[in-house]
Amino acid sequence: MSHEIETMAYAGQTPWHGLGKVLTPNQSLDTWANQSGLDFKIMETPVRFNSGLLGAPEKIQLFSDQKVLYRSDTKAALSVVSNRYQVVQPDEILEFYRDLTERSGFELETAGVMKGGRKLWALAKTGQSFSIKDKDRINGYLLLATACDGSLATTAQFTSVRVVCNNTLAIALSGGKDVVKVPHSTTFEPDLVKKELGISFSAWDNFRYRMTKLAERKLKDQEADAFLRTLFSIPTDHNGRQYMDRTMRQVKSIYEGKGRGAELPSAKGTAFGLLNAVTAFVDHERRAKSVDHRLDSAWFGQGATLKAKALWQTTALI
Known part of the structure; x- marks a missing residue:
C-alpha cells in the first residue's frame, strides 16, 4: 500500500x-x-539538459527559465518550477x-x-x-x-x-x-x-449560528433523498444525470444511525446530521488507496470540494 x-x-x-x-x-x-x-530546507538549482546527440559526447546546457526544487536532507527532487516560483x-x-x-x-x-x-x-x-x-x-x-x-x-x-x-x-x-x-x-x-x-x-460566530440553525432544521425523508441526489449526481452527455447510487446509500446509512453521533438530538433527522453524514463519509468511509490518501483528499482535494458543496446545499435549506 x-x-x-x-x-x-x-x-x-x-x-x-x-x-x-x-x-x-x-x-x-x-x-x-x-x-x-x-x-529540512527546500533547495533549488537551475535546470540543465544534455543536448548531445545519441552517441555523441555529452553537452550540458542551462535552461534558465526553470529550476529544480530538491530536499536538503535526502537530495530527492521535488519538482520543476518557473524561476518566478516563490x-x-x-x-x-x-x-x-x-x-x-x-x-x-x-x-x-x-x-x-x-x-x-x-x-x-x-x-x-x-x-x-x-x-x-x-x-x-x-x-x-x-x-x-x-x-x-x-x-x-x-x-x-x-x-x-x-x-x-x-x-x-x-x-x-x-x-x-x-x-x-x-x-x-x-x-x-x-x-x-x-x-x-x-x-x-467573526466567521466563527457566523459558523456557530449556521450550525445551530441546521440542527434545528428537521428534514423529511423526501428532502434528504433530494439532497443526496443533487450532491451525488454527474451530468451526462445528453443533458441527463447519472446518480452515484452506492455512495448515496452509504451516506444515507450514516445519516440514519450508522454514523457516530447520528443519534444525538442535534443530528437525528436534521440538516446538521445530513451534513455530518457527508463529512463522515469523506473523512472515514470513502474508498481510498490508503488512510493518508483519504486525508489528502479530505483537506485539499475532491473530498474537500464535496464537503464544501454539501455545506452550501445544507445552508440553502435554512
Whole structure:
C-alpha cells in the first residue's frame, strides 16, 4: 500500500486519521520540526539538459527559465518550477504559529510532510468551541498548508472538528475571507496573512449560528433523498444525470444511525446530521488507496470540494 504522508507528529488525542507520532503538549517548535519531519530546507538549482546527440559526447546546457526544487536532507527532487516560483520553507509553516501559540492561546495539534516533501502542513487548535444542544461539541482550528509542486497555493484556512466523530469541515461562510491563499508567484508574508485572517475570526460566530440553525432544521425523508441526489449526481452527455447510487446509500446509512453521533438530538433527522453524514463519509468511509490518501483528499482535494458543496446545499435549506 502506498502512502502520501511521509512523517507527521501530533499532540493530545490520536487524530481522526490515526496517523503520526505522538508528542507531549507544549513542545518547542524545534521539537515539532524534528518529530513532524519539517526539519529540512527546500533547495533549488537551475535546470540543465544534455543536448548531445545519441552517441555523441555529452553537452550540458542551462535552461534558465526553470529550476529544480530538491530536499536538503535526502537530495530527492521535488519538482520543476518557473524561476518566478516563490518557495515557502518547512520552518516557515511552523514559525507562522509561534506568536499564536505563545500569546494568543493557540495550540499546535498536528504537523507533517506529505508526498515526499512536496506538500507540508500544520494544524493548531484556536481555543474556540461551542456545543449544539449541550452534547454536540465543535472545536475550531487553523490549518496552514503549502506545496512546492504547483498543486496548492500557500493556504491558511479556518476549519472545525466535530468531537464526537472527528469529522472535519472548512469554515467557509463569510465570503471566503476565512481562507487566505497566497499564490507562489508572490512572497508569503505571515503577518499580512494573519492580519487578513484577523477579520474573519467573526466567521466563527457566523459558523456557530449556521450550525445551530441546521440542527434545528428537521428534514423529511423526501428532502434528504433530494439532497443526496443533487450532491451525488454527474451530468451526462445528453443533458441527463447519472446518480452515484452506492455512495448515496452509504451516506444515507450514516445519516440514519450508522454514523457516530447520528443519534444525538442535534443530528437525528436534521440538516446538521445530513451534513455530518457527508463529512463522515469523506473523512472515514470513502474508498481510498490508503488512510493518508483519504486525508489528502479530505483537506485539499475532491473530498474537500464535496464537503464544501454539501455545506452550501445544507445552508440553502435554512
